[in-house]
Amino acid sequence: MLTNVSEYFRPQTVEEAYELMQNDKEHSIFLSGGTIVALMKSSRIEKVIDLKSLRLDTVSVTEDEIVVGATTTVESFRKDPVIRKKFGEFFYEAFSLVGSWQIRNMATIGGSIAPKLGWSDVSTCLLVTGSSLIIYGVDGYQRMLISDYFSLPAGEKPLITHVILKRDGWFSAFEKFSKTTFDVATVNAGLSIRPEQGRIKAARVVCGSRPQYPARFESVESAMVDLEINEVMPSIVRSLVYESFVGGSNMTASFEYRKHLALVLAQRAAEKLKGMIE
């Protein structure tokens, strides 16, 4: 039990939820799937704001985008027919590596991004697919890149309401290394490329659990442009990641170990992409 929790709110609107947070930011927390909040064991938390009552758990399609409600669970997302139609097996397979079945039934898409967790596989996959967020904050609703959301000051606590996905001819692959099948990643890596006439027209390269939160490696991305998509390409990607890897050490792994894992994972992801495009 979180012993200091004295109030549990079920707001009916996004605005109400945000106001509740603003009333006492220091002692309040948004609850989405609950897998993070319930495990925080923090005596600081006195007010829980349950976002499930906002019914932000649907997946809808506009003319050129997929709009995913932030409280959609990871498992519902990976199995959603619209997502599978637009992204093939990418999210279905990548998100099968997120936690256990039980955790995926609880964890939500928005809740996986909001706490800015270094090891979030969800964040890595959404970054590498070029997804963006709709948040509700001091300026009302706002569209924002995930990387910009990660850069917000810690004191700002906007509410993520939706995740916006596009595909636009990109191919994506994800690889993860963890100590057990449902443990958090020691390192994860995502790779997306947009091919054109057998060459890479554009690329996205993301590493997470470095242990900092997932980030794009833009120097690798620009170096990949115009590379021919052939059997040599994966080993070039491996070398590029080796040269540009930025990370650190913690109790899970050293910087050197992570760097080595990252280049292996990037190479495997590149090999997957080559197989998809050929």
Place this chain on the structure above:
Amino acid sequence: MRIAFTVNGRLHGLEIEPGEYLLEVLRRIGYKSVRRSCGSASCGTCTVLLNGKPILSCSTFAASVDGQNIETVEGMADGDKLHPIQEAILEEGAAQCGYCIPAVVMTGEALLRENPDPTDEDIRLALNGNLCRCTGYEAQNRAIKKAAGVMRGETDE
């Protein structure tokens, strides 16, 4: 605060603390098959079905299940007649100390409702969040496979 939810079809209305977990509340009202172990969403022994989907009761706020449906292993048997998954676990020797078994049964039940004819890989993936320190999992996987056949009516009970 006051909440109401059903457990195995039976309605419960009760007072809870706002910070209480579902695991604590279920055990308090008598559903002792729901096991407390890691308390950190790691072992799966506290698994129950929430609206038909397996979740971890050790990290679910009780307040969040207000108005929802919970299923535990207490609701699986039909009087003295065990559920096919329970029967198969006995037949395959899939339980030793038995501590993890209620959760394995519930995860298996959720899997078979969603996928009545799972492959060995499907079963392994579904059960990968249910830790068992006794059996090495092979017998549990066989039991789920066997129960699936029984539930499809392909083999004798």
